[in-house]
Amino acid sequence: MKTIITTSRLVLREMTQKDYPALSLILQDTQTMxxxxGxxxxxxxxxxxxxxxxxxxxDGFGLWAVILKNTKEMIGQTGLTYQSVYDDKVLEIGYLFNxxxxxxxxxxxxxxxxxxxAFGKLNASEVxxxxxxxxxxSMNVAIRNGMLIRTRFIKHYRNMDMPHFAFSVRNKQ
Ligand SMILES: CC(C)(COP(=O)(O)OP(=O)(O)OC[C@H]1O[C@@H](n2cnc3c(N)ncnc32)[C@H](O)[C@@H]1OP(=O)(O)O)[C@@H](O)C(=O)NCCC(=O)NCCS
Known part of the structure; x- marks a missing residue:
């Protein structure tokens, strides 16, 4: 299994088919979703x-499995994907947890x-x-990650128009 990032309490690694049960606990939970x-x-x-x-x-990245170091359990997903904001392709940090x-x-x-x-390894200027x-x-996680709201736009998802905020943080290096 390919480890991407290690933090004090967590390991982020690529998911595999074996993660399907842990993933289901997240994606098939009504309150989480x-x-x-839904x-x-x-x-x-x-x-x-x-x-x-x-x-x-x-792309070389995606949402990765978040593993709790203490128990080795997959407790969530966090990672990077390309998304659209109007006509711009942007690099997004996404997160969904059990x-x-x-x-x-x-x-x-x-x-x-x-x-x-994203800043250090992918040389991104903004995420x-x-x-x-x-x-x-989710907005509170973005704020704790140093982000500000840049724009509000409508995302079409599951046959619905959903208002979204685009938060971002820029690389000051
Ligand atoms: C979005 C989501 C990941 C946020 O999870 P979360 O647990 O609230 O966020 P964090 O992991 O940053 O935890 C923050 C909380 O942990 C608390 N906390 C406890 N111990 C802590 C510690 N050691 N360090 C930091 N915070 C700690 C903080 O005080 C904070 O609590 P508060 O919200 O009551 O102030 C979660 O709600 C989720 O999975 N939602 C469903 C999927 C989703 O909508 N994803 C986003 C799509 S855009």
Whole structure:
């Protein structure tokens, strides 16, 4: 398994098919997926995983599995993907965690590490987090990651128009 980033409490590594059960606990939980307009079914979960495995090959990154060092359990996903803001292609830090592990600072720890990876290893000048306008917990992670709101736009997802904020932080180096 390919380890990408290590932090004090976490390891971020590429997902594999073996992560499907842990991924289902995240993507098939209604409360976790409220900002995505509801839980995924088995087919949607497999499609999500397939998309990440393809992104590792085409882009060299994607959403990675977040492993708790103490227990070796996969507790979430955090990573980098290309997304669109209007007509711009931007590098985005995304994060989704198993509800059992919310409220421990793990998402912020992983998101900060991804920002440092984007600036340090990918030479990115700016990274975004694109967040539905109702998703306060996610906005707080972006704020703790040093981001500011740059624009509000409508994202079309699951046949719905959803207002989103584009948060970003710029590399000052
Ligand atoms: C977005 C999401 C990842 C945020 O998770 P989270 O657990 O709230 O965020 P963090 O990991 O940064 O944890 C922060 C909390 O941990 C607390 N905390 C406890 N111990 C901590 C520690 N050692 N270090 C830092 N924070 C700690 C903080 O005080 C904070 O609590 P508060 O929100 O009550 O102030 C989570 O809500 C989620 O998975 N949502 C569903 C998926 C989703 O919508 N993803 C975003 C799509 S844009």
């Amino acid at each position: 409220y900002a995505y307009e 839980a995924f079914n088995n087919i949607e979960t497999q499609e999500w995983l397939d998309k990440m495995l393809a992104r590792y090959k085409t 509800r059992k592990y919310w409220g421990n600072g793990y998402a912020t720890e992983a998101a900060i590490a991804c920002k440092e990876y 975004y987090s694109i967040i539905r306008d109702t998703n306060v917990a």
